[in-house]
Amino acid sequence: MVRSAGNGAAERVPLSRDRVLRAAVAVADAGGIAALTIRSLATELGVKPMSVYHYVANKDEILDGIVDLVFGEFELPAAGGDWRQEMRRRAASARRVLRSHPWATPLLQSRLNAGPATLRHHNAMLGALRAAGFSVEQTAHAFALIDSYLYGFAMSETALPIHGPESVADLAGSMMQRFSAEEYPHLVEFTMEHIMQPGYDFGAEFDFGLDLILDGLARSLPADGAAAPGVRPVE
């Protein structure tokens, strides 16, 4: 077995943990997470399956690794400055990243072993909220609320079969044939009057919810033109 294949330095890039993980992301991007197998990964890398195991212990470690790569793509919120704007910027970037890696959202929350990029991200979120004036406890509330919404929305969004307005309408139309108007009247109404309307875009719902959440959180901040924590202006 001769592996000469050239004396030029250009082509033979040695394997590395980083190359393995990046190739894994590429395979998952191309064919979904189910298409990511040790064998498909090896093919992508131009090596044989067992070579991969020199850089990762097992497939789970690959999954943990690509989750951290994805977190690494999120823009970090800055501490200081307009905290709402920082939250919006980071959320928009996260949503963009998760849309470009549709397989990632379920993985993000199901993996436990946080990598360095993940820790950096969480740390930046906490720092930005604390700098905005939230107490530790309020920060816990805010973090849980914002990220639950973000990941939950990203899940719904990436679970949609194809993206783009018209494909959703098509899907809705074909689903409509399966359920009758008598059994599910509100579903029918909703589909006809909303989803199948021209220009419908589920992704557009995101900003409404995020702004509502940020407004609500702002109300619990003492010095933001709103009432004191725990007291709402009108009841």
Place this chain on the structure above:
Amino acid sequence: MVRSAGNGAAERVPLSRDRVLRAAVAVADAGGIAALTIRSLATELGVKPMSVYHYVANKDEILDGIVDLVFGEFELPAAGGDWRQEMRRRAASARRVLRSHPWATPLLQSRLNAGPATLRHHNAMLGALRAAGFSVEQTAHAFALIDSYLYGFAMSETALPIHGPESVADLAGSMMQRFSAEEYPHLVEFTMEHIMQPGYDFGAEFDFGLDLILDGLARSLPADGAAAPGVRPVE
């Protein structure tokens, strides 16, 4: 072995699609979704693997089926009555169900073929919101917001390794050793001053977020003691 129709012999329950799906839920509950294989399912049912295929076309159909079973466990919100209370009741029930089937949350959103219980549930949600006075468009906002939050939160919650206060604190403690206070100062602060405090319970965050969201949505309702849509009482 005799299966006479009509009298006696209650022992040999014949297989059925329903029994197959319920057994699948039981296997997943006991060992996680990864433990659900055609073979483990057959063992649970006391039959051989290939017998299962008489009732389902393939494993994907089993996954779709158990998702619909889970949706069937959600309490449906009633149309009319106090809509916020209905939303709270249904959300609490959903959270309870998802905690009792920790494997379910990622599945719920990743499966496309909605079953009858799923459609009934969505229909009830839409109906309750419409009856509360939300327009079709506002209903879309509300539904997307509430459910993104609900599923996102459920994901975080069930991704936690073990439930109960002290186990989380233990985990946090062991994770603390992996990252230094210089690199992740806010993560350290947060862990020390919040997560590791006695009585910490992540699940308790849920109500804060849900109430904030429902309050925000109530503000967009004309006749609810709040201002007109788009105008907040205090700024």
Place this chain on the structure above:
DNA sequence: GCACCTGTCGTACTAAGTACGAGACTGTAT
């Protein structure tokens, strides 16, 4: 030249999904 380390790979075992078709069982018509 030699022992040695490192990275790559050949072989092979195990687990899992499932196609194919045989065989067993049950109710029904003769």
Place this chain on the structure above:
DNA sequence: ATACAGTCTCGTACTTAGTACGACAGGTGC
């Protein structure tokens, strides 16, 4: 009863995937 036909169950076996084990090649220091 007997034979048939439909329904259900299962034995066998093929395919894909994860990965343990150890061989082998090329480079490195002595």
